[in-house]
Amino acid sequence: MNKSRNWHMIFNVIIAILSFLSCIILGHVLAALLFELTGKPAELVSYLISAIMGFLIFVGIAKLASEIFSRTKYGRKHNLMRHQFFDSTLEALNKISRGDFNISITINEHDPFSELAESVNKMARELSSMESQRQDFISNVSHEIQSPLTSISGFAALLKSDSLTKQQREHYIEVIETESKRLSKLSDNLLKLSALESENVPLLLRDFRLDKQIEHAILILEPQWIEKNIDIDAEFEKISIHGDEDLLGQVWINLIHNAVKFTPENGLIKIKLYKNDCQIICQITDNGVGISKEDQIHIFERFFKVDKSRDRSLGGNGLGLSLCKKIIELHNGQIIMESELSKGTKFIVTLPK
Numbered sequence: 001m002n003k004s005r006n007w008h009m010i011f012n013v014i015i016a017i018l019s020f021l022s023c024i025i026l027g028h029v030l031a032a033l034l035f036e037l038t039g040k041p042a043e044l045v046s047y048l049i050s051a052i053m054g055f056l057i058f059v060g061i062a063k064l065a066s067e068i069f070s071r072t073k074y075g076r077k078h079n080l081m082r083h084q085f086f087d088s089t090l091e092a093l094n095k096i097s098r099g100d101f102n103i104s105i106t107i108n109e110h111d112p113f114s115e116l117a118e119s120v121n122k123m124a125r126e127l128s129s130m131e132s133q134r135q136d137f138i139s140n141v142s143h144e145i146q147s148p149l150t151s152i153s154g155f156a157a158l159l160k161s162d163s164l165t166k167q168q169r170e171h172y173i174e175v176i177e178t179e180s181k182r183l184s185k186l187s188d189n190l191l192k193l194s195a196l197e198s199e200n201v202p203l204l205l206r207d208f209r210l211d212k213q214i215e216h217a218i219l220i221l222e223p224q225w226i227e228k229n230i231d232i233d234a235e236f237e238k239i240s241i242h243g244d245e246d247l248l249g250q251v252w253i254n255l256i257h258n259a260v261k262f263t264p265e266n267g268l269i270k271i272k273l274y275k276n277d278c279q280i281i282c283q284i285t286d287n288g289v290g291i292s293k294e295d296q297i298h299i300f301e302r303f304f305k306v307d308k309s310r311d312r313s314l315g316g317n318g319l320g321l322s323l324c325k326k327i328i329e330l331h332n333g334q335i336i337m338e339s340e341l342s343k344g345t346k347f348i349v350t351l352p353k
């Protein structure tokens with residue numbers, strides 16, 4: 001489309017130059033005829049007069065041509081189309097300014113302003129997708145805040161009763177405590193995500209032992225895997241890395257915690273850390289519930305949980321993996337996942353050496 005437009009423009013320029021030259025020659029001829037009658041003035045003045053005559057002829061012809069063109073059927077149609085184009089573009093821009101992004105300006109590829117129309121259409125599409133992401137985000141956050149708050153207020157109301165047994169009271173207090181922790185984790189993760197997504201994230205880079213860090217993450221999560229009688233099979237090479245220790249620590253905690261959460265009792269989690277010539281690789285494999293092919297594509301999206309009700313009882317907000325992905329990307333690494341439903345899941349993190 002652009003190529004044909006370029007040729008069209010070159011053709012118009014050539015025609016304009018040729019017409020201009022013809023008018024200058026015509027001006028010259030007419031001036032010569034005039035000088036026959038009046039006598040020839042000085043050389044410079046005669047050149048000037050013939051040039052001015054040529055230019056005036058050119059302007060006159062151009063004006064006449066455009067006047068005739070605008071009166072022809074084609075010219076009227078052309079003007080009408082241009083008016084329609086500007087009207088619809090203006091209307092589209094007004095709609096966008098009112099927050100309505102559902103617009104589409106009809107594009108006529110021969111129109112010199114078609115690129116403007118394409119840009120307005122593209123802008124509307126992008127704004128619309130940003131708007132729906134914003135709405136999803138708000139509804140997800142509200143939902144994640146609303147559910148624990150409902151539990152907290154419900155159980156707090158129950159606690160007012162005098163006829164509760166000690167066991168019941170302890171259970172209610174425990175629920176309130178868990179749900180409060182969930183709320184606090186949600187706000188913490190949201191703050192972290194928004195900080196990591198801002199343009200310039202200051203990474204606190206330093207050298208540290210990655211194998212020791214992953215061992216530490218396993219230890220922190222010991223109560224959870226011991227409770228489910230899960231076996232942890234760890235195979236680590238001694239590896240030092242230059243990275244942000246705090247951020248990378250969160251990656252291992254979330255991946256191992258997920259493996260523990262989504263593996264039934266007596267399961268097995270294998271964690272392997274090794275390196276090759278240019279990469280450090282960490283694999284975390286579980287033999288848990290696995291993730292279906294349809295869900296795998298959404299797994300790194302914010303707030304995504306495979307089974308909302310089951311995952312709720314496990315206490316997550318669905319932000320862990322999006323945080324992991326962001327952190328790994330900030331370290332110029334990659335995180336991928338392989339999984340089979342009911343067989344298990346493997347997360348593979350690769351980091352540059």
Ligand SMILES: Nc1ncnc2c1ncn2[C@@H]1O[C@H](COP(=O)(O)OP(=O)(O)OP(=O)(O)O)[C@@H](O)[C@H]1O
Pocket residue numbers: 189254258259262286288289290291299304305306307311315316317318319320321322345
């Ligand atoms: N190892 C795994 N096995 C099976 N499903 C998993 C595994 N890891 C993650 N998932 C699925 O992916 C979802 C998203 O995981 P993510 O870590 O982002 O959130 P979460 O663990 O639910 O909550 P959060 O990490 O914010 O506390 C989980 O809810 C779960 O459904």
Ligand SMILES: [Mg+2]
Pocket residue numbers: 254257258316319320321
């Ligand atoms: Mg998680």
